[in-house]
Amino acid sequence: MKTKITELFGIKYPFIGGTMMYVTDAKFVSAISEAGGIGILPSAWYKSKESFRDAIKEIKDLTDKPFGVNINLFPMMQPIDNNEYIDVIIEEGVKMVETSGHRAPDDIAARVKPEGIKLTHKCVGVRYARKVESVGVDAVTVVGFENGGATGTLDITTFCLVPAVANAVKIPVIGGGGVSNGEAIFALLALGAEGVIMGTRLLLTEECPIHDNVKKTLLEAKETDTVLVLRPYGNTHRCLITDVTEKVQELEKESAPFEKVYPLIEGAKNEKLVKEADFSGGFLSCGQGIGQIDRILPVKELFDQLAEQVSDAGKRTNEIIGG
Ligand SMILES: Cc1cc2nc3c(=O)[nH]c(=O)nc-3n(C[C@H](O)[C@H](O)[C@H](O)COP(=O)(O)O)c2cc1C
Known part of the structure; x- marks a missing residue:
């Protein structure tokens, strides 16, 4: 090409x-x-x-x-x-x-x-x-x-x-x-x-x-399984829907200050998520194209x-x- x-x-x-x-x-x-x-x-x-x-x-x-x-x-x-x-x-x-x-x-x-x-x-x-x-x-x-x-x-x-x-x-x-x-x-x-x-x-x-279990989760994901978070804090991200993104969305609805959201999605937790498939913290950036893989x-x-x-x-x- x-x-x-x-x-x-x-x-x-x-x-x-x-x-x-x-x-x-x-x-x-x-x-x-x-x-x-x-x-x-x-x-x-x-x-x-x-x-x-x-x-x-x-x-x-x-x-x-x-x-x-x-x-x-x-x-x-x-x-x-x-x-x-x-x-x-x-x-x-x-x-x-x-x-x-x-x-x-x-x-x-x-x-x-x-x-x-x-x-x-x-x-x-x-x-x-x-x-x-x-x-x-x-x-x-x-x-x-x-x-x-x-x-x-x-x-x-x-x-x-x-x-x-x-x-x-x-x-x-x-x-x-x-x-x-x-x-x-x-x-x-x-x-x-x-x-x-x-x-x-x-x-x-x-x-x-990334951890094999993260790959397994992604393989099953569809184009409807992503969500935008962090928009109220000026840093909109599209990521895979998880319990954490749902919590973040609740805080966004309550107009919570970023200091309340940050501990859920800080970098170290994002790194732990991809390395250890620990979905209890952090978020995983992921596009709608996931549904076609x-x-x-x-x-x-x-x-x-x-x-x-x-x-x-x-x-x-x-x-x-x-x-
Ligand atoms: C897991 C993940 C992490 C990403 N991290 C960054 C980043 O740190 N900086 C950046 O500029 N873009 C980042 N991106 C965006 C990608 O570089 C790229 O622009 C984007 O994934 C293209 O869209 P697609 O995911 O639909 O292919 C990230 C994307 C994913 C999926």
């Missing part, structure tokens, strides 16, 4: 492995890159410069394929100095940085662009995409309302967001939110995307380091299968239009 995104990053498939807090560790990132896409390490997971550098070195030992690092621009309970991560990124020769969050990455662009590092920014609306184009990102990622994780407040579906952004900017667009199969990838490419980002689909891969595959097999499905969808479409 050849698109502006495969050319930009030098990768086989235009598939971006969405960064996933507590999930996309060094091994999983390298598996995604080895399979022909590009894996993205979440820097915010690493609490020291040293542990972050170790993770990057581990990826470099495991693959010589391109990989990326996410810089978190969302509000955090314990804010971190992203400049320290950028120092390591430059020193270790990382080729791609993705930012995501509530603001444009002007400061990050000023540091990484002169080093020749490719920069993308993930957002959820046309006006944000235009803004980040103006600060010099190489590509913009947009995810629709159905996506797993942070969804913002505009609530635009992937089907409507991707073509709107593709028409509004000149830089390549990576689209996503709800992509679990090749037909969806074909559709996004037809809508003007040059690449596709996937998070939820990758949770159900062999290399994904019926098997756990190795990442390489998944990507090869997705590419084949894209091609089949193309042939079917050609038959319909008589091309």
Whole structure:
């Protein structure tokens, strides 16, 4: 497959492995890159410069394929100095940085662009995409309302967001939110995307380091089994419905202060949930695309299968239009 995104990053498939807090560790990132896409390490997971550098070195030992690092621009309970991560990124020769969050990455662009590092920014609306184009990102990622994780407040579906952004900017667009199969990838490419980002689909891969019982739960989940939480606190997230998300929703209805909600969903509990299948605390980001996933595959097999499905969808479409 050849698109502006495969050319930009030098990768086989235009598939971006969405960064996933507590999930996309060094091994999983390298598996995604080895399979022909590009894996993205979440820097915010690493609490020291040293542990972050170790993770990057581990990826470099495991693959010589391109990989990326996410810089978190969302509000955090314990804010971190992203400049320290950028120092390591430059020193270790990382080729791609993705930012995501509530603001444009002007400061990050000023540091990484002169080093020749490719920069993308993930957002959820046309006006944000235009803004980040103006600060010099190489590509913009947009995810629709159905996506797993942070969804913002505009609530635009992937089907409507991707073509709107593709028409509004000149830089390549990576689209996503709800992509679990090749037909969806074909559709996004037809809508003007040059690449596709996937998070939820990758949770159900062999290399994904979440607990087997979490994978079993996800395999049974349907497209109706996700919910938006944390909107009243300015940090809307789509996640799997659990007892904890129901408790959070009750607190939201009572207009409880965030201090009451935070202990239920703090990072350490989210990490425990994915590692130990302990659903008594934390939440699990998960998109509506979960309903279409019926098997756990190795990442390489998944990507090869997705590419084949894209091609089949193309042939079917050609038959319909008589091309
Ligand atoms: C378990 C999980 C954790 C995620 N963590 C983050 C994160 O820390 N930062 C971020 O920018 N996006 C995060 N995301 C969003 C993904 O990077 C990606 O944009 C999204 O999953 C795409 O939508 P999809 O899940 O419908 O494929 C997460 C998604 C999931 C499913």
